[in-house]
Amino acid sequence: MSESRNPAHVALYNSSYVILFDDGSWSSRGVPESLVKKMEQTKSKIEFVSLGPNEQWFFRLENGKVVYDVDDQKLRDDLRNSVDKPFKLWFNDDDDDDDNASYILQYSDLSLSWNSIPNDFHNKLNGRQKSLPVVKNITFGPDNTWWVSFQDDTARSSSQIPRHIGTQLKHTKCLVLDPQDEDNYFIFKDNGSLTWQVNDDFDDDIxxxxxxxxxxxxxxxxxxxxxxxxxxxxxxxxxxxxxxxxxxxxxxxxxxxxxxxxxxxxxxxxxxxxxxxxxxxxxxxxxxxxxxxxxxxxxxxxxxxxxxxxxxxxxxxxxxxxxxxxxxxxxxxxxxxxxx
CATH class of the missing domain: 3.90.1530 (Conserved hypothetical protein from pyrococcus furiosus pfu- 392566-001, ParB domain)
Incomplete structure (x- = not known):
């Protein structure tokens, strides 16, 4: 791996992916064409991106601007009408609820809003909302599995995290799951090392x-x-x-x-x-x-x-x-x- 081009952020969905590198470049595979076109048009560095069901996506630029394509009205309202700017958006793929989109939205003041998330995760977040530290990173996997890290460098996960991933979570800085495929994951370790399993295209890009x-x-x-x-x-x-x-x-x-x-x-x-x-x-x-x-x-x-x-x-x-x-x-x- 080149010393001048290291992964800074990864988004996964159904083996499609976006990799953001620390030099401002990026790679993608299998993502919606609308996302690729918008990313190609941006002049500012992209700092965060997420992928969701039904070809939904979201990304945030270094200058704070956000660009997205979502199909849920409540989520659109949350993105457009908030007092604070949207900062991060994490999609969940809840097959049990076709009428309500499942997501967590974080604002620039690091507060959260959410809709139709797993009950055990809701309880975890609801307790943290009332006191610091705040959420740093979130990821959703298949069957409502999840992992969350906090600003105090602690982390929690659902008990259903696949074993081949769970055994590697010690000293993890950030975990990225694939909501559609339990085999896929990407781990940023505290010491700067990386480990992942996605596909050959992903390996080639890194x-x-x-x-x-x-x-x-x-x-x-x-x-x-x-x-x-x-x-x-x-x-x-x-x-x-x-x-x-x-x-x-x-x-x-x-x-x-x-x-x-x-x-x-x-x-x-x-x-x-x-x-x-x-x-x-x-x-x-x-x-x-x-x-x-x-x-x-x-x-x-x-x-x-x-x-x-x-x-x-x-x-x-x-x-x-x-x-x-x-x-x-x-x-x-x-x-x-x-x-x-």
Whole structure:
């Protein structure tokens, strides 16, 4: 990761994301086109952004101006008619209440207003409203899960936070959950380190990939995934199933597909940094040898993430009607050297 470009803020929703970097640049994937256009038009640095259901969004500029697209009348009224300027807006995705939008709005004086939030969270916030310290950050996950931090550097979370996230929350400065996907998260640690699991596009936008790493040929069935789930499409919109079929039919070959980047650990295990292409190689019946780029540069999230991957040769393709689990024939032994 470049020293001059580090993530300062992240927003997630249904594996779509916006990353704001500390140099004022930003990256996004899968977000509404209306949001992208507004962000491209801004001349001031964007300091905060949030994503919500039904393609709703909100962002705040360095100069204090806010820009948003929301479809709930009460929320629009709260944004327009408040005495203090809106400061932050967090969307919740409450599937149990179709009539009322679920959100928390923070104003420039750091006071809060909210609507239709989980009862346990309401009780937590209602107590804090009456005395300092005030809320610093909030995030919502699936099924009304939540996490909140306060200005006194304490934090609280719902008891239903997924275990693979909850075990990493010690010394967390800020947590970002995905209201639509419990696998996705981003953690800013107190010591400045980062850990996350989102998707390959997200990894690409944060990590700088070096072109001068060693290129070797490997059996793809010996390479492990570094995610529990993947998108069914690549960044360019092509489906991973189409590439798998093209490989199997001989329409394309492994040398025409961009090389995947892998890390080899001391135990000899090989881990992929490009999980969708690896899925294609795993599931094309005629592929047993691929070129890979071996790198010694581990992303900051790598060690923590692989600790939480219990089935490294399995991965779920998100968005399919059957939510099919895909399996490899490899037993996961760690005594293989990594080369064909």
């Amino acid at each position: 990590n700088e990939k070096e072109e001068d790493d060693d290129v070797v040929y490997m059996n793809p069935h010996r390479i492990r995934y570094t995610q529990k789930s993947i998108s069914p499409r690549f960044r360019n919109g092509q489906s991973i199933e189409q590439l798998r079929q093209d490989l199997e039919d001989g329409i394309t070959n492994v040398d025409k597909v961009p090389k995947i980047n892998v890390i080899r650990t001391r135990s000899g295990n090989i881990w992929s940094l490009d999980n969708r292409r690896l899925w294609c190689f795993h599931n094309a019946s005629n592929i047993d040898r691929i070129p890979v780029r071996v790198t010694d540069k581990r992303p900051s999230w790598f060690n923590n993430r692989i600790k939480n991957i219990k089935e490294p040769f399995e991965i779920r393709v998100r968005g399919s009607s059957e939510e099919t689990e895909h399996y490899s024939d490899v037993d996961g032994s760690s005594d293989w050297s990594g080369y064909d």
